[in-house]
Amino acid sequence: MTDENKPLRRETLVAQALGWMDPAHRSLIPGIFPGTTYEREGDGSYPTGRVYTRDHNPTYDQPEQLLMALEGGRDALLFSSGMSAALAVVQALRPGDHMVAPKVMYWSFRNWLLTVAQEWGLEITFVPNGDLAALEAAVIPGKTKLLWLETPANPTWVVDDIAGWARVAKAAGAHLAVDNTVATPLLTNPLKLGADIVMHSATKYLNGHSDVLAGALITAAEDDFWARVKVNRNAGGAILGPFEAWLLLRGLRTLHLRVQRASENAMAVARHFDGKKGIRLVLYPGLDSHAGHEIAARQMSGGFGGMLSLCIEGGAEAAMSVAARLKVIKRATSLGGVESLVEHRASIEGAGTPCPEDLLRLSIGIENVSDLIADIEQALEGRNI
The missing domain is CATH 3.90.1150.10 (Aspartate Aminotransferase, domain 1)
Known part of the structure; x- marks a missing residue:
């Protein structure tokens, strides 16, 4: 006898892309919505809740919901690349804030932190990978606002204890963001280990066919920090095209x-x-x-x-x-x-x-x-x- 209330396993969620169907045509494959704008009512309201494609394109809905389900998050955002997703998190900080990151990590993001981020007024400390004591020593109470972790770390594949980093972040009143690109949500779920935000370069395993440039963020809580991240995507325009979002969902199914x-x-x-x-x-x-x-x-x-x-x-x-x-x-x-x-x-x-x-x-x-x-x-x- 089957339990109808038992949650579906991740393999089923992925293969069926949450089981969604086109309500108009009952198609198993979603449509692509290239439109950039939506009609208002005469009173100026938007009956569908959609205003402009930059953050309301219907093609985003299904892949974002699927990523939320896989990571166990409360909200998700697609981006035009993994870099733009990562930058949206860091840019939610304010000049003078302090963040901590590992010495070995995705090279382009590390370079951006070493140059633009510090020129913008952030204080950044890089700690040895796999050294929780060095992380604890690097945190500045009341000043450290973000810990950024990538594990396994590219390209030496050092593994850090996500739960340990989460404890340090919580004690400092900081957010922990984890780059989960390499592990994927099928192998590791950082939010369940105490992380606040998960980042994916969706170009990599999530799409899996070397034909889409995309990024994603998933959050454990829709707090004020996440609200600033959402503003960064909308105002910065780092959005994914509808065709790319559709291709990403197709890749996610395998x-x-x-x-x-x-x-x-x-x-x-x-x-x-x-x-x-x-x-x-x-x-x-x-x-x-x-x-x-x-x-x-x-x-x-x-x-x-x-x-x-x-x-x-x-x-x-x-x-x-x-x-x-x-x-x-x-x-x-x-x-x-x-x-x-x-x-x-x-x-x-x-x-x-x-x-x-x-x-x-x-x-x-x-x-x-x-x-x-x-x-x-x-x-x-x-x-x-």
Whole structure:
């Protein structure tokens, strides 16, 4: 006997996109609403509640509601990119406020914090990843307003204790925002661990097909801080186009399959090359030897994600040579797509990067894992497949 009141599991919510249907035509696939404006009544009111496409486009409704359901949030916002979503959170602070962020994180956002954010008048302290004591020491009571966390941290995949960061934030009266792009809501739910806001570069796993640029924020509470974030999206115009929102929803419907397969493949690759000749170190939270494995096992469920890094013996030149010989795995920026990608991050990030020079970042896709392993093997050996 089935329990009709039992909540649907995440895989079902994702596959059916909450089970919504077009009320006018009973279509299982939603429409796209390219219109930019809506008609008023004669008295000046808006009977549908929609005023202008910048924050009222109907194409946003379903993906935002789905993300709320997956993360367990009270409200969600789509953005034109992950960067614009992250900036909307930081710009909700006021000049003179203090925030804390990890030293290893998404490079473009870190650069923005180091330049524009500090020029704008924010005080920012960067702390070592995985060091809760350093975080506690960095917080300034009454002044620290935001803690920003990315875990696992790109591209070294250090794992931080989200619940620990949440306790520090709460004690300081600060908000905790977590970049959950790599873990996805299927593996980690930061709001349930005490975070206040979750950010996704929806370009990556949420869309999953390397054809949409998008970002998203989900909040645990619709408080004054969230109200300022919403103003930033509306006033700043960092909105997603309706066609891109529709494509994002289409990608989300296979999220559980893609994340599961990528996680399984990444684990197989990590185990295969851990301790192999030519590999100095494998960085993957799923390995028992990983420094953050215990925390990752506690706050991640269903896998450890599709991202890993290989540190190649011989330094930067050897790492670049291995990347150049890969045939199946493509040399390209980004992550979270169905295809496997590789990057030598230190050369991409340039001066000031905290990334080791011998590190190759791998976004493992959904291909046959034997083909991926064989490709890396031949690249290490310098022979053809």
